Amino acid sequence: MWNSLGQDDAIQMFLLAKTENRLAHSYLFFGPDRVGKATLAEDFARLLFCEDEISPCGDCLPCKRVTSKTHTDINWIEVGGERDVGFSKSKSKSKSIGIDRIRELRTAINIKPFEGSQRLVVILGSEDMTLEASNALLKVLEEPPENVFFLLLTSNLSMILPTIISRCQLVKIKKVSDEFIKRYMIEKYQFEDSYALDIARLASGKIGMAIFIADNPDYLESRLEIFSRIHKLLNSGLEERFDYSERLAMDFSRDPEKVHNELRMWEIWWRDFMLVQFHSSDKASSTSNVEDFLELANFVEIDDVINILKTIGRSIKLLQSNVNPRLVFDQLVLQTPVIRKK
Ligand SMILES: [Zn+2]
CATH class of the missing domain: 1.20.272 (Zinc Finger, Delta Prime; domain 3)
Incomplete structure (x- = not known):
């Protein structure tokens, strides 16, 4: 079960890579705010850790632990560390991801996984890394420990070090059509046609934005x-x-x-x-x-x-x-x- 909406190309690519056992060590998801990067990152995590034959199932213990953000083999890194996924509600005063966080990470990923046989690192808002932190991460990406995967997410690709970009497989997280969002709003929320269309136009292709407006x-x-x-x-x-x-x-x-x-x-x-x-x-x-x-x-x-x-x-x-x-x-x-x- 995939939660991402309208990201079929990326999903097909991951499924194929997983089946053929050739997932890249590091992916860089890029696309505007609230387009669905964090949701796809969660999907990827479930795909990686799911114990069901048809992964991601969404129901097995590892899947549930990904969803509840309690999987001990995943490191979620973001500014302040308290941001609600996708909604940019940072409660911390810190405006960047500093080198200390990457140093801690380097230690953490060298420890054997607790629950499964691999580890995953997700950096939300990778553009928030300081230059020092970026350079430290680059060293890790150049020689990643065995069985550690990295997902870097950004809404601002131009702020990512080119040397980091060159170490990652780029995945563009796409906007969807107004019609797609409108249909989803009607199906999921039973909104009237005109209200659903208003939301679709406001969200301008960003499904996460549409859901945010619908919920608020x-x-x-x-x-x-x-x-x-x-x-x-x-x-x-x-x-x-x-x-x-x-x-x-x-x-x-x-x-x-x-x-x-x-x-x-x-x-x-x-x-x-x-x-x-x-x-x-x-x-x-x-x-x-x-x-x-x-x-x-x-x-x-x-x-x-x-x-x-x-x-x-x-x-x-x-x-x-x-x-x-x-x-x-x-x-x-x-x-x-x-x-x-x-
Ligand atoms: Zn599962």
């Missing part, structure tokens, strides 16, 4: 709140814009994920805005804003919309690379188009 109805509500804030900002002067920036910076210091979510909402709002400007409102992620957009579309130049979309994308990248958040948010509010009613 607040998310859709907070989306409307954020949308109304952006709308208001268009008519606002400098003072209000800097207030908004200050609020984002404060939120960011307490809960970066909340702000990342807000910026993703910005992206969605402006992308929809552009679609309406190009008379493609049927492709918009939600139908609720279309009326507003039609009213505003004449007062905002398309170039300004393209510019703000670029600024949002750049802001998200800059925040990941430890730039002063306040400067990033100031730029964002300054680049936000001003409504020029004629």
Whole structure:
């Protein structure tokens, strides 16, 4: 039983490799946040440790221990070590995986497995490793102990050392179609067609994101709140814009994920805005804003919309690379188009 959805290519590849006894020692899963990397990593772990003839069965003791994260032959490594799988809720203040963790790991994997005959190391958010940690891991990957497998997961391949990449077999974790997500939402949650489609469009191909939205109805509500804030900002002067920036910076210091979510909402709002400007409102992620957009579309130049979309994308990248958040948010509010009613 595989829990991954829409990752048939990767699943077939693993099944074949397992049957032919030629699983690679290290795989690097890459793909956007919440696309299903961690779920596939769990599936891989069950495939590796399952005792049933048809693995992964999901029901045998090793399978259950993988699912409950209590399998003693697996090391899950991530920032803080407390992040809920796939949901980026880091409770720790540490923002990186340091060399100490890799040193501990090196000791751990040289001990004989407790339960089975092999060990598995899963590094979630591999881009969070410090350079020192990456180099230490590279040494391990260059001469991996017998029967130890490594799964490195990342949503940012460009932040992984090329020398590490060259030691791993790359596995792209794919986005799925809106139709796929919509069908799944209807089947699993019995949602109405239109609600299922709204979620599918918001998730833009990331199944984990769709499940997150389905399980957190607040998310859709907070989306409307954020949308109304952006709308208001268009008519606002400098003072209000800097207030908004200050609020984002404060939120960011307490809960970066909340702000990342807000910026993703910005992206969605402006992308929809552009679609309406190009008379493609049927492709918009939600139908609720279309009326507003039609009213505003004449007062905002398309170039300004393209510019703000670029600024949002750049802001998200800059925040990941430890730039002063306040400067990033100031730029964002300054680049936000001003409504020029004629
Ligand atoms: Zn099993």
